[in-house]
Amino acid sequence: HETIDVHAIQAKWQAHWEQKSTFSAGDERDTRPRKYVLPMFPYPSGDLHMGHAENYLYSDIIARFWRHRGYNVLHPVGWDSFGLPAENAAIKRGADPREWTYDNIAQQRDSLKKYGVSFDWSRVLHTSDPEYYRWNQWLFQQMYDRGLVYRKDGYVNWDPVDQTVLANEQVLPDGTSERSGAVVVKKKLTQWYFKITDYADRLLDDLNQLEGAWPNKVLQMQRNWIGRSVGADVDFEIEGRDEKVTVFTTRPDTLYGATFMVVAPDSDLASELVSTADAETQQRFQEYLVKTQKQTEIERQDASREKTGVPLGRYAINPVSGERLPIWAADYVLADYGHGAVMAVPAHDQRDLDFAIAFDLPVRIVVDTTAPITGAIPVIETDDDGNLIEPDPLPSPVETGVALPGEGRMINSGELNGMSKRNAIAKTIEILEARGTGRAAKQYRLRDWLISRQRFWGTPIPMVHTEDGRIEKVPDAELPVRLPQAKDLDLKPKGSSPLGAATEWVETTDPVTGERALRDPDTMDTFVDSSWYYMRFLSPGNTERAFDPKDAQRWAPVDTYVGGVEHAILHLLYARFITKVLFDLGHVDFTEPFSALINQGMVILDGAKMSKSKGNLVLFSDELAAHGADALRVALAFAGPVEDDKDWKDVSTAGATKFLARALRVSREVSSEPGVKWADGDQGLRRVTHRLLADAPGLVEQTKFNVVVARLMELVNAIRKTIDQGPGTGDPAVREAVETTAMLLDLFAPHTAEEMWEQLGYEGSISQQTWRDADPTLLVEEDVTAVVQVNGKVRAQLQVSAKIDTATLEKLAREDERVVRSIGDQQIVKAIVRAPKIVSLVVK
Numbered sequence: 001h002e003t004i005d006v007h008a009i010q011a012k013w014q015a016h017w018e019q020k021s022t023f024s025a026g027d028e029r030d031t032r033p034r035k036y037v038l039p040m041f042p043y044p045s046g047d048l049h050m051g052h053a054e055n056y057l058y059s060d061i062i063a064r065f066w067r068h069r070g071y072n073v074l075h076p077v078g079w080d081s082f083g084l085p086a087e088n089a090a091i092k093r094g095a096d097p098r099e100w101t102y103d104n105i106a107q108q109r110d111s112l113k114k115y116g117v118s119f120d121w122s123r124v125l126h127t128s129d130p131e132y133y134r135w136n137q138w139l140f141q142q143m144y145d146r147g148l149v150y151r152k153d154g155y156v157n158w159d160p161v162d163q164t165v166l167a168n169e170q171v172l173p174d175g176t177s178e179r180s181g182a183v184v185v186k187k188k189l190t191q192w193y194f195k196i197t198d199y200a201d202r203l204l205d206d207l208n209q210l211e212g213a214w215p216n217k218v219l220q221m222q223r224n225w226i227g228r229s230v231g232a233d234v235d236f237e238i239e240g241r242d243e244k245v246t247v248f249t250t251r252p253d254t255l256y257g258a259t260f261m262v263v264a265p266d267s268d269l270a271s272e273l274v275s276t277a278d279a280e281t282q283q284r285f286q287e288y289l290v291k292t293q294k295q296t297e298i299e300r301q302d303a304s305r306e307k308t309g310v311p312l313g314r315y316a317i318n319p320v321s322g323e324r325l326p327i328w329a330a331d332y333v334l335a336d337y338g339h340g341a342v343m344a345v346p347a348h349d350q351r352d353l354d355f356a357i358a359f360d361l362p363v364r365i366v367v368d369t370t371a372p373i374t375g376a377i378p379v380i381e382t383d384d385d386g387n388l389i390e391p392d393p394l395p396s397p398v399e400t401g402v403a404l405p406g407e408g409r410m411i412n413s414g415e416l417n418g419m420s421k422r423n424a425i426a427k428t429i430e431i432l433e434a435r436g437t438g439r440a441a442k443q444y445r446l447r448d449w450l451i452s453r454q455r456f457w458g459t460p461i462p463m464v465h466t467e468d469g470r471i472e473k474v475p476d477a478e479l480p481v482r483l484p485q486a487k488d489l490d491l492k493p494k495g496s497s498p499l500g501a502a503t504e505w506v507e508t509t510d511p512v513t514g515e516r517a518l519r520d521p522d523t524m525d526t527f528v529d530s531s532w533y534y535m536r537f538l539s540p541g542n543t544e545r546a547f548d549p550k551d552a553q554r555w556a557p558v559d560t561y562v563g564g565v566e567h568a569i570l571h572l573l574y575a576r577f578i579t580k581v582l583f584d585l586g587h588v589d590f591t592e593p594f595s596a597l598i599n600q601g602m603v604i605l606d607g608a609k610m611s612k613s614k615g616n617l618v619l620f621s622d623e624l625a626a627h628g629a630d631a632l633r634v635a636l637a638f639a640g641p642v643e644d645d646k647d648w649k650d651v652s653t654a655g656a657t658k659f660l661a662r663a664l665r666v667s668r669e670v671s672s673e674p675g676v677k678w679a680d681g682d683q684g685l686r687r688v689t690h691r692l693l694a695d696a697p698g699l700v701e702q703t704k705f706n707v708v709v710a711r712l713m714e715l716v717n718a719i720r721k722t723i724d725q726g727p728g729t730g731d732p733a734v735r736e737a738v739e740t741t742a743m744l745l746d747l748f749a750p751h752t753a754e755e756m757w758e759q760l761g762y763e764g765s766i767s768q769q770t771w772r773d774a775d776p777t778l779l780v781e782e783d784v785t786a787v788v789q790v791n792g793k794v795r796a797q798l799q800v801s802a803k804i805d806t807a808t809l810e811k812l813a814r815e816d817e818r819v820v821r822s823i824g825d826q827q828i829v830k831a832i833v834r835a836p837k838i839v840s841l842v843v844k
């Protein structure tokens, strides 16, 4: 039993690939069809972990597959190397974020090379290189010119630990920061925004194009995040105010049921409305506002909370009924949704009802939810004596405490009476539009993307603030605005950007007047960096532009993108947005960046997520050192379906090691020469080989990698059997099967596959070999003989498919003429069927 030095084999082939640039994508002269396969690029926060092992394995399997199918494949890697984790880690260690980051990159690069991933290493990029972030600044200015970047003063998400603002997408559903875990609070600040809301409809509608190519879960999460609501804007006159107040409602049909109005306490509108009220009302409002500001958005949206609020001493006029509606401020109305004000319809909206009951405000039912809504003629029911049965009376929301949000027919609503909800919505909008006091409208949950950060390790915002208060772009010729050296700066989070203290850096000149001006001290959210990096891989060295349109034409969009589901909203939504912006700016000719998306499951241990803090981390570098790349790769690929979570305790590196040794051994034993006539080989083994050749492409395209590994194990077993118990090592079918094993195994265990290929007498890398086509004549199923017994005596023999199922075989046996004759007029009392070989009938 010889031992195999997997590390020596690994080193040998990795050196070979490096020297020959085996995995560099072909240039414009390459005439093969193209595929762009991309794994989400790593963040250099330490060494790689098991999630990376899975991610880069899957993209590598796909990249290698397309090369074997005759494609020119682009499979690049780079580093998402700006951002808070690096900065915080560096601060903790008293190190320079730059050094810390690039040290980690070197370590990760080394691990990925040892893992045998077929990356095009000539295209590596780091988002923290000025050669990269220069184009973030270009993108920012292009968007600024188009009106897609603006500054706004408002309440923003503030992370009190990292001392920086966060985008909405970075606040988790429990109200904590995605990064630091701190409870996020609201702070009023002037910040830079990207106008992603201008793209809300397109971001939503274009998801339909991705149906079937992206996981449904991700599509649904994006739809919910964008959250389109359809309804109407209604303008209300306000007593003693020239301007009207507009509210957004999804139920314009219930306008006659509006009995009061509620505005968000933290809106400018509330402050303005209350400013004419008496001192006591103003005082109560101020106190309430302070309380409101301490609440998180999550708390404010919790429908079960007790309702609180204060009256503002002002009145609105219902535009259809002319009624006077008192205006209140209450925290269940959010300042930054719709118009920060609602028409309250307590009979039909639960939050409004809770509020009305708490403050004794009127409740009026305008939809009879007991009335049938289908069929124009109401059904009149009578009892046995012919007496009319009164329909159940409408329950009173005030008594039951339950609002009536359902379908029904309009009542108490003037010209709307008798209509269904749908018709009443359309009719109300028509009336409002005719009078100029309202219109059809849509609202989105999606907010504009807050992109400025008060931290050091990011792309400087390429704008200057002039003495007289203008904001100007840094001229293109002066880009990139480079980060200053970190060593002279205090990077500790303090609520304002450390760059503001870099005096020499901050001081600059006004590009228009030449007077003194200050650079914007904030840096960009690193999600800006990752929103377009897939395009930079196409022209990584280009100093003239972000990417060459000719390269974009040839390669983009990405054919298959592989990464974790944790990016379902943030990164994937931003990348889709920026792609549409690049399309509108005329830089690309497509509108979706990733034609297909694969989300891998997590690698867990004993059912739990691995983490440093739990101390249950399986380290990638340890596993790689212990088992070698191929065994680790095969074990992971075999562990289960791509999208499932994989428990490390079920991942068998030992089993994978054994399998690879068996594969290598059969390749050493092959004693025929290349070019033997396969047709002369053992037919049984040939059938196994060709069935796998026929199935493998489809299985890989459906990402059923674990099935392909299982089938390869079967093939190696069949080879072993043919060698040991059949015609032996010189049989042409053995060579054919071993060559096939090597070619398919290259997806999973590339070093072993190369070694096998060399042993088989070939030169050059197996990764460039096109897979062979299956011979259809070998795919026809073999027939077997099934025996039919009646009371223990053989009565018939049937030629049937080896794959026949039990029911079909039993039916054939019962119908066979010889069997029917032997049974005569007796009854079958029992049938024992063992497909495909035996049917045993017991008759009486």
Ligand code: ANZ
Pocket: 229, 248, 249, 250, 251, 254, 264, 332, 333, 334, 335, 336, 337, 338, 339, 340, 341, 342, 343, 344, 345, 348, 349, 405, 443
């Ligand atoms: C009257 C009404 C009657 C409403 C009714 C609902 C039911 P979605 O679906 O989430 O878009 N609303 C509007 N702006 C708001 C804000 N800034 N804060 C809190 N609530 C707000 O919800 C739209 C509905 O939420 C709107 O329709 C409005 O209440 C409320 F039987 O108007 B509705």
